Amino acid sequence: MDPDSVREGERVPHGGETDRDVLDFSANTNPRTPDGVEAVYADALEASRRYPDDDYPEFRTAAGEFGGCDPERVIPTPGGLAAIRLAMEVTLEPGDEALVPYPSFGEYAREVRLQGASPQFVPHDEVPGTTDGALEDCALAIVCTPNNPTGEATDPAALADFAARCEAAGTTLLVDEAFLGFTDLPSAARLEAEGVIVARSLTKLFGLPGLRAGFAVATGEQRVALETARRAWSLGTPAARVGAHCLQRDEFVRDTRERVASERERMRAALESRFDVAPSDAPYLLCDVGEDDVDDVIAAAREDGVAIRDARTFRGLESHVRVAVKDRAANDRLLAALEVGGALEAPDAAESDDSSGGRETGRRG
Structure with missing residues (x-):
C-alpha cells in the first residue's frame, strides 16, 4: 500500500442499515442462515x-x-x-x-x-x-x-x-x-x-x-x-x-437460489409498473426512478420502515435506487412501501418460511 495515496484516500459509501427497527433492503444479504x-x-x-x-x-x-x-x-x-x-x-x-x-x-x-x-x-x-x-x-x-x-x-x-x-x-x-x-x-x-x-x-x-x-x-x-x-x-x-x-450446506444453497430467483421475478413484475428495472441474476434489482426524485423515493420508503440503497453513489448512475431480494413477507413490505402493489401472487416455492432449510435473521420492525 502506498503511504502517500493512503493519506489522500477517502472512504466510500455502502448499503447497510444500523437501525434494527428498520427493514433493511439497502444491503444484499440473505435474510436466512443455515441451521x-x-x-x-x-x-x-x-x-x-x-x-x-x-x-x-x-x-x-x-x-x-x-x-x-x-x-x-x-x-x-x-x-x-x-x-x-x-x-x-x-x-x-x-x-x-x-x-x-x-x-x-x-x-x-x-x-x-x-x-x-x-x-x-x-x-x-x-x-x-x-x-x-x-x-x-x-x-x-x-x-x-x-x-x-x-x-x-x-x-x-x-x-x-x-x-x-x-x-x-x-x-x-x-x-x-x-x-x-x-x-x-x-x-x-x-x-x-x-x-x-x-x-x-x-x-x-x-x-x-x-x-x-x-x-x-x-x-x-x-x-x-x-x-x-x-x-x-x-x-x-x-x-x-x-x-x-x-x-457444506448444499440444500440451503440450492433452496436459497430457487427462492431468490422466484422472488426476484415477482418483484420485477411489480416494480416495473413504476420504475425501469435492470435485468438481474443477483439478489438485488437496480431501478431507474425516472422523473421521480430519488431522495423522495428513499424518504417515502423509510417512512414506512424500509431502507433502500441510494444508487447515485455508484459511478454513472444519476436516477437510481437498488433494492435487495429478501423473503416473500419482507418483499411485500418493500413493494407496498414503494407503492407498486406488494400483494402479487407468488409461486408455491416461495410460500413457506421453511423452504430454505435455514433460520430467519434480523428484525422486521
Whole structure:
C-alpha cells in the first residue's frame, strides 16, 4: 500500500442499515442462515482461547469443494473485500493502471488508488471485450459477476476467453464473485489460469455479513504470493468454523437460489409498473426512478420502515435506487412501501418460511 495515496484516500459509501427497527433492503444479504450455525459458533468461541490453526485445513477443504478447485489454491481471508485488497497488494505498484468496471462496487477504485495505482474506468459490460492493446497497458483488470449494482452475471465462456487474453497480455484478472453463490454458474476458479485471482465472500449468501469470512483462489506464482502476503491467523476461529459449516450446506444453497430467483421475478413484475428495472441474476434489482426524485423515493420508503440503497453513489448512475431480494413477507413490505402493489401472487416455492432449510435473521420492525 502506498503511504502517500493512503493519506489522500477517502472512504466510500455502502448499503447497510444500523437501525434494527428498520427493514433493511439497502444491503444484499440473505435474510436466512443455515441451521446449526449457533451451535458451531458456540463451540468455536470456546476454542478461541487458543490461536487458530493457521493452515485452516477444514475451511480450505470446504471452500475448495464449494468453488470447484483444489483446496491448496484457497487463501482464507476475513471477507471478500479482504481478498480483493490482498490481490491488489500483490499485483499493483505505484504508477500502475487498472481496468475498473462501472457502475460497480465502489471499493475497486478506492483500493486501486490506495496502492498508488490509477483506475481506468470501463463500462462493466465492456470489460471482457477489452482489446489486447489496452490490456497490455494495465497491470490488473477487474470483473464483478454478477455485477453490483446492475445484477448481470458475465457469460462464463466470455470470461474464459477474457482470462486467456489477460494472461497473454501479462495482465492479472481479478474476478469478484461475491454474489455468484446465488446463481448456479461455475466459478472462474475452475479455469486454473495462472493470471486469474478469484475473490469470494461467504457472508452474503449465508446471511452473516458481520462474521467477515471469505477467500481468494489462485494458482502458480499468484497463489504463492497471496499465501505469503496474507496475514497470520487471517480468519478467527468462529469465522473459520462457521464458514466451513455453511459452505457444506448444499440444500440451503440450492433452496436459497430457487427462492431468490422466484422472488426476484415477482418483484420485477411489480416494480416495473413504476420504475425501469435492470435485468438481474443477483439478489438485488437496480431501478431507474425516472422523473421521480430519488431522495423522495428513499424518504417515502423509510417512512414506512424500509431502507433502500441510494444508487447515485455508484459511478454513472444519476436516477437510481437498488433494492435487495429478501423473503416473500419482507418483499411485500418493500413493494407496498414503494407503492407498486406488494400483494402479487407468488409461486408455491416461495410460500413457506421453511423452504430454505435455514433460520430467519434480523428484525422486521
